[in-house]
Amino acid sequence: MTAPDALAYDVRSVSVQHGDVRALDRVTLTVGSGASVALVGPSGAGKTSMLRVLAGVLSPTRGCVQLFGADLHDLRRTGALPAMVGLMPQRLDLVPQLTVKHNVQAGALGRWGLFRSLVALLLPVENPLARAATARVGIENRFLQRVSDCSGGEQQRAALGRLLVQDPRVLLVDEPVSSLDPARADQLLGLLRRLSDEDGRTLIASLHSPELARRHFDRLIGLRDGRVVFDARSSEVTDALLEQVYELTAPREPVQVAPERRGGSAPAG
Amino acid sequence: MTRAVEHRLVGVRPRPRGRTALSVILFGAVALAILRLDHPTGLLHQGGGQALARIARSVLSPDLSPAFLAIVAAAAMLTIAYAVTGMTVALLIAIPGAIIVSGALIDDRAVRWTVSTGARGLFGALRAIHELVWALLFLTILGLTPLAGVLAIGIPYGATLARVLGEHLQNVPREPLEALVTAGASRWQQLVYVRVPIASANMFAYVAYRFECAVRAAAVLSFIGLGGIGYRLTLSLHDLRFDRAWTLIGALVVTIAAIDVASGRVRRRLTA
Numbered sequence: 001m002t003a004p005d006a007l008a009y010d011v012r013s014v015s016v017q018h019g020d021v022r023a024l025d026r027v028t029l030t031v032g033s034g035a036s037v038a039l040v041g042p043s044g045a046g047k048t049s050m051l052r053v054l055a056g057v058l059s060p061t062r063g064c065v066q067l068f069g070a071d072l073h074d075l076r077r078t079g080a081l082p083a084m085v086g087l088m089p090q091r092l093d094l095v096p097q098l099t100v101k102h103n104v105q106a107g108a109l110g111r112w113g114l115f116r117s118l119v120a121l122l123l124p125v126e127n128p129l130a131r132a133a134t135a136r137v138g139i140e141n142r143f144l145q146r147v148s149d150c151s152g153g154e155q156q157r158a159a160l161g162r163l164l165v166q167d168p169r170v171l172l173v174d175e176p177v178s179s180l181d182p183a184r185a186d187q188l189l190g191l192l193r194r195l196s197d198e199d200g201r202t203l204i205a206s207l208h209s210p211e212l213a214r215r216h217f218d219r220l221i222g223l224r225d226g227r228v229v230f231d232a233r234s235s236e237v238t239d240a241l242l243e244q245v246y247e248l249t250a251p252r253e254p255v256q257v258a259p260e261r262r263g264g265s266a267p268a269g
Numbered sequence: 270m271t272r273a274v275e276h277r278l279v280g281v282r283p284r285p286r287g288r289t290a291l292s293v294i295l296f297g298a299v300a301l302a303i304l305r306l307d308h309p310t311g312l313l314h315q316g317g318g319q320a321l322a323r324i325a326r327s328v329l330s331p332d333l334s335p336a337f338l339a340i341v342a343a344a345a346m347l348t349i350a351y352a353v354t355g356m357t358v359a360l361l362i363a364i365p366g367a368i369i370v371s372g373a374l375i376d377d378r379a380v381r382w383t384v385s386t387g388a389r390g391l392f393g394a395l396r397a398i399h400e401l402v403w404a405l406l407f408l409t410i411l412g413l414t415p416l417a418g419v420l421a422i423g424i425p426y427g428a429t430l431a432r433v434l435g436e437h438l439q440n441v442p443r444e445p446l447e448a449l450v451t452a453g454a455s456r457w458q459q460l461v462y463v464r465v466p467i468a469s470a471n472m473f474a475y476v477a478y479r480f481e482c483a484v485r486a487a488a489v490l491s492f493i494g495l496g497g498i499g500y501r502l503t504l505s506l507h508d509l510r511f512d513r514a515w516t517l518i519g520a521l522v523v524t525i526a527a528i529d530v531a532s533g534r535v536r537r538r539l540t541a
Contacts, residue, residue: 055451056451057447057450057451079453081451081453082451082452082453083453085451086451086452087448087451089444089447089448091444092444093444093445093447093448094445094448095445095462095463095466095467096467097466097467097469097470097539098462098466102462106448106449106452106454106462107452108452109449109452109453109454109455109458109462110452110453110454111453112458114455114457114458114461117454117458117461117462118461121461121462159448162448162452166452166453
């Protein structure tokens with residue numbers, strides 16, 4: 001639908017101020033269509049704020065964001081945004097009292113009228129779209145279960161299924177694996193990346209773990225105190241760069257490149 | 270850190286001196302007031318002691334004759350019918366009322382606040398008037414008709430339900446709502462896909478509790494002559510038939526307990 005080198009995001013000098021706290025400080029970056037980008041950095045670095053700005057949920061105090069060449073603010077006003085961006089927040093945002101099916105099909109509400117939404121909620125009608133999305137995220141056996149009866153990993157997948165039904169061009173995912181054990185975290189990120197690539201979507205996720213980010217994403221953006229500290233292909237992200245983002249003291253000049261200390265972290269291909 | 274600051278931080282105030290002495294004085298004052306108040310006639314009126322003894326004795330021998338049980342059953346059914354129709358009127362008011370109070374369908378923040386606060390005030394005023402007062406009011410307007418009883422329950426209960434259910438719809442976690450907003454859902458869709466399912470268990474519990482209250486209210490309202498358990502109870506007490514009074518009270522207790530059990534079952538199914 002878009003030329004491979006087209007721009008998904010063009011973020012220009014965006015700042016977000018929450019009272020005295022500056023969550024984002026003059027962030028400028030671009031993201032190509034179909035790219036896979038991980039935002040890494042410690043807690044409070046501004047990853048969530050960044051994703052919320054990109055999703056159009058949070059309006060920047062300063063600066064502007066363009067999405068596929070159009071102003072994000074205008075897209076939100078005209079109601080075009082749901083077809084373009086979908087956000088999967090960190091905190092559970094499913095409705096636990098409803099079934100997986102109902103939660104997944106809620107992704108289509110932007111395209112449905114009220115009558116159709118009500119029929120789909122109240123009558124046991126089959127929904128091929130929701131079923132297909134649920135199958136793709138690997139929990140079709142849970143289709144008619146209540147979300148409250150699902151495990152944390154299954155709920156995560158249900159939220160992803162809802163995003164697939166929404167069918168946006170950009171997927172924004174905030175800390176998708178923070179509550180999963182390492183094996184399941186790896187599996188879910190693999191799934192996320194595969195689904196995104198299969199449909200040619202742009203994927204931007206925030207992650208605590210730089211190892212997982214390097215393994216599953218092509219590009220890493222390091223955030224600290226609301227600023228971009230580095231922005232590099234994942235094969236070029238060294239431990240020294242990561243240390244600048246994660247170290248507990250204030251950032252200093254780049255340290256000497258340390259020998260590979262983490263044996264298991266093979267760079268992504 | 271000084272003691273005062275410390276206490277403020279942990280939310281505990283230092284225990285004032287002489288508190289026990291104050292308690293003793295207050296307790297003595299209350300006891301004295303009660304004794305003085307009842308001085309002329311005593312706690313019970315003349316013959317009250319005897320009546321009490323009779324009432325207590327007849328607990329053990331309630332009137333369970335088939336003829337009277339048939340009357341009790343009919344009275345209980347009538348009381349439940351008043352409660353059901355009253356609650357129906359109440360829900361007809363409360364469902365749109367709760368949506369208005371919650372402000373869930375209004376985009377503009379200022380308009381939402383105005384409408385929500387205005388509706389809250391209106392319902393607050395309606396429910397401030399007790400159902401017995403509504404009953405007397407409608408009795409004057411409509412005469413001794415069933416409609417007077419139904420409206421007397423329906424209006425104040427509808428107002429109370431609208432306020433409380435509206436708050437239930439309002440106090441829903443932000444995250445699921447936001448998720449649907451980013452998916453492009455309208456406010457109506459957010460209402461039916463997020464607010465109602467999340468609030469449903471609490472809303473149902475409150476409606477069931479109010480239904481119990483409505484049964485009690487219907488029993489009381491029937492004292493004014495509308496028929497039902499309360500009416501039968503006045504007749505029995507006038508005749509000094511305490512054995513029958515106990516049967517009627519038992520019927521009321523059984524009715525309320527049955528509603529409680531049934532609503533508990535449904536509530537457990539709704540609770541996630």
